[in-house]
Amino acid sequence: MTKSELIARLAELNPHLYQRDVERIVATIFDEITDALARGDRVELRGFGAFSVKQRDSRVGRNPRTGDAVPVGEKKVPYFKTGKQLRERLN
Structure with a gap:
């Protein structure tokens, strides 16, 4: 479902x-x-899941074309963990 489909469904x-x-x-x-x-906060939607931010440390990656080592800096990535009710509903 896209954002525009969500908006259309809610309007309907x-x-x-x-x-x-x-x-x-x-x-x-x-x-x-x-x-x-x-801001680094955690967002929890009961029954649906929780959004948080995880820190990925710097590492050495590989250039897939040449195979050379490439330094990859640390970064923050969004993380979503499903809630119990959502998991139960899917299974």
């Missing part, structure tokens, strides 16, 4: 809301999750 399920309002709501939710992760 909530006919009392304008599409532009649904777009603003979805954008605000995603922006808040992004801002919280940028």
